[in-house]
Amino acid sequence: MINNHGGQMSFRESERSNQYDSWGMKQEINRLELWSKLGKVSKRPGTSIGSQVLLLYHDQQSYFGRKDYNGTQKGLYANIIYQGILGNSNHGFKTGINYQLDDYAEHYADHLNSRQTDTVFMRAESVPGAFFEYTFSLLDKFTLVSGTRVDAHDKFGVFVTPRLHIKYAIAPQTVVRLSAGRGQRMANILAEGYGAMSSSREFIVMGATSQYAYGLKPEVAWNYGLNFTQKFRLDYRDGYFSTDVYRTHFTNQVVADMEQDPRQVLFYNLNGKSFSNSLQVQVDYELIKRFDIRLAYRRYNVQTTYLSGQKLKPLTSKDRAFVNLSYRTRSYWQFDCTLNWQGPKRLPSTEQSPEQFRTNEESPGFFIMNAQVSKTWNEKFEIYLGAENLLNFKQNNAIIASQTPFSEYFDASMIWGPVFGREVFAGFAVHVKIKRDRKGRG
Template sequence: MLAFVGFTFFAQAQQILQGIVKTTDNTPIEKATVTVDGTKTATSTDANGKFTLQIPAGKTKITVRALGYALTQKTISSDFKNEIEIILEKDDYKLEEVVVSGSLKQVSKLDSPIPVEVFTAKFFQTNPAPTIFESLQNINGIRPQINCSICNTGDIHINGLEGPYTMVMIDGMPIVSGLSTVYGLNGIPQALVERVEVVKGPASTLYGSEAVGGLINIITKTPTSAPRFNVESFGTSWQEYNLDVGGKFKLGKAQSLLGANYFKYGNPEDKNGDNFTDVTLQNRISIFNKWNIDRADNKLFSVAARYVYEDRWGGEMNWSRKFRGGDEVYGESIYTKRWELMGAYDLPTTENFTFTFSLNGHDQNSAYGNTFYIANQKIAYGQLTWRKEFGKHDLLMGAAYRYTYYDDNTVATTEASKTHLPGFFVQDEITIHPQHKLLLGARYDYNSIHGSILSPRINYKWNSEDRTQVLRIGVGNGYRVANIFTEDHAALTGARQVVFVDNLKPETSWNGNINYIKKFYMPGGSVFSVDASAFYTYFDNKIIPDYETNVNQIIYGNLEGHAVSKGVSLNIDWAHSSGLKAMIGSTLMDVYSVEEGIRQQQMLTEKVMGTWTIGYNLRRHKISFDYTGNLIGPMKLPTLGENDPRPDKSKAWSIQNIQVTKQFNNGWEIFGGVKNFLNWTPTKGGIEIISRSHDPFEKIDDPNLLPFDTSYVYGPNQGARGFLGLRYNLL
């Protein structure tokens, strides 16, 4: 009788709570965990995002967690409705975010021995841009660098290292490299981007050459996870227009993802009064198609292709196509045709073998004034990996082969270059303890021109028992083979003569880094995390362009001494259940070279930078506000000697943006705001960017005049502009 009374009392003291967990765009979230605070009572959502949970009578607090989403807490009152709706927001810095770039397998960000930063499509939507290149400007430690004030080519700096040290991949394939370094980040349809993974520091053990400074891996959506149809379009007050369209369909056992991007800017502007276009005019189209084929045992078979065509020009305001390649009116006109094919296939074996491949071709027809640069590059890449788990070991072995064909019309290329690069790597991830992991790896490559190259690395990771703290320590070796003309367009534009000092040797580097992450779950439903890193890289044979020895030349040669890149970075992320969130980061770095006892600060490299993304979401009204920006410290600039009136050091500068987004129930969004609302440009204070802009072909015979020079540029030359756009997703 007593037991029956006790059971009756318990049943009356319990209530049944039902609900659904969804994303901000109404997509159900499967396998979200719903927990009653202060108890061990928990459940998971089903494929439709629904859950049922017993909760105590009276006022109760529940916590909802899901992989890749910000933790959300909700208080259930005594008069609660039987069914509730819980909305989770993407957490761009979540410890549990799934990553692949660190170890070539899908693991949570927490479990990866390599520190990998993850940025979702939602993060990039806080400051929409027509290219991934521009979108990266709000990531701490990364800076898109514009290298030419006329053609606006650029590269990506990671922790102060120039673009050629950064490998850019699409779905893990080394697509963007060599000749495409300065253009390959254009034309990737952002509507198809699932996330971007960033690894800072050498990744040569797994990825080979060009990953000395780090890598950027652009992960596209899968046909299963992508919406059935989506479109995003926006325009600016500078008359820039961008359109992204994507969709998916099924054909038998195959699922396909199709997307296209079109960007046009055809309105010449000369707001600084130098008779040159402030921003390069562009007409670009890109098409991307990805296929996933269903196979037995869930084996992978994926194939994707991309095609990009771009026509861009910049120069004197009265330039037109009839002046292309002549010496009457100066212009820089670049035609680019690029195709890519990539895929992954799991072999039909009981062992875990995967073959990945990529092919790409890049044709470039450029005219820099009356100097033509005609180049063609083709790259074939194949890699076979074998993964085996036994005991505490996760062994990865792989063999890779890369063939590069390159030819151009410059005097430095007397015949087409054909480079063979076979390689072999092995990696062992050892789980010493559930809280301790050790990663040992080594790679051997044989370059047909430069011979044998060995790249070892070691990484250690510790995480706390409650998985709120992570410590990573890593040491690695990297190497890089340089191709000047494919990487540095300062060698082609302007009037300087290019000079090579002997044959350029491959660069080698040693890198050490420490990374610590701590996450706090605060009262009131807020989450606070700290991500701190320290890095040090030592270079031998570093190739540094010399602008100063002779103002009429750019001299390339291997450094006789050594070079160093070192620094610390800090990211602070905070999110509150009210809808307020902030991501703030800063990096302090010192990048320099030492030759014959003389220390030189690296050109075009800041000592301090900061980034921020602050947002507030009015969920009830489905309106969000985003304030993004960066702050870049002073840097040394490539002047033309003592007679150059332009400062040899920049002042600190900042690009800041604001945006308002309104969501509607039918899948539509409207967004708008102001980019660079401080109206900053490098010409602030009357500074001239282009030397001798009145005589670009140097026809005036005056030895007192400085040469025509376009390499003095360090930031975007585009002032404030409003923008307005629409976004639609059909799930």
């Protein structure tokens, strides 16, 4: 359950319908999930059958100024999985059937100034499917997993989703992993465009071909990945070096375009290129006994084709770096300090705004430091003291046109950094262990 309220101090929810000088928001979310797993292991080695069932209910009631968004999702997911071996234990497989049913009901209203948008979006998705996965393993040196699933969407037809994973130990301390696959989904533009509701931007769907799923096509993407992990020993202490390279490219994507007009968000199907490339390098090492360090750097290149051309994804850093220091004593004291650096982020264009409401083309880079000290007794009781954003960095003037929250240029969604300064916290935790008998009963 989530129950958030915010806005100006002068805002009164009871007077919202007639209040135009104070801005407020509310977000109430109730979510219930019921999960069941059943299985039976056969006397034959490596053979079993099982089933999984998930029931989901999600209800969201919210408003942002003069905008209302209420949504409900009811979902069912069920599958049956059979696992066995082919000939010998080097060859294994999994196969089964699955079914997914989702029922969405959304209400969106925008009564800002002269707008009178009041729309209900309803859709149900029924997707039966089947899958098969083959695994080949050779000791601990080589593993190949290849699989395909076929889903029959009741509105968009058949989706075929292949995937491939390969793990190869070049040497006892050196491992390479490769992956590739395809994925698809239906975009929920209102729930996913939630942040932009904290603005005066008008939501507009372009190129709608039907009333189903906002009139937009499913998103389809291909993913590729490479991981290299090297374990090393330096000065009698173990360390790890890893590199990850990933690429995702969309054959179709639902684009949320905030570039054309600072008073609008446009939603439409991709017409051009959209991709994400990432590179991450990480080193873990124990400098001295019980004193560990982790260093990481990540490079992002995320671009999408908008109506105005191909651009970097807004509010996303191209470069990030991370340092973590952790020290623990024999008397169960734990000291942790983390320093994050986020590079500059491109900001959505505000060229068409009046000069006083324009922003820079990109944000500055900044550091965030967090630290925590904790003490544990008998692995049962723990106290801790810590601080977030120790350097007290804050985004200045985070809200555009904050003095006129119902004007057409008001925008509280252009957040690229912390809006709160240094925060100190303290607390305690009690850890309870439940003893189980040999049959797993508590």
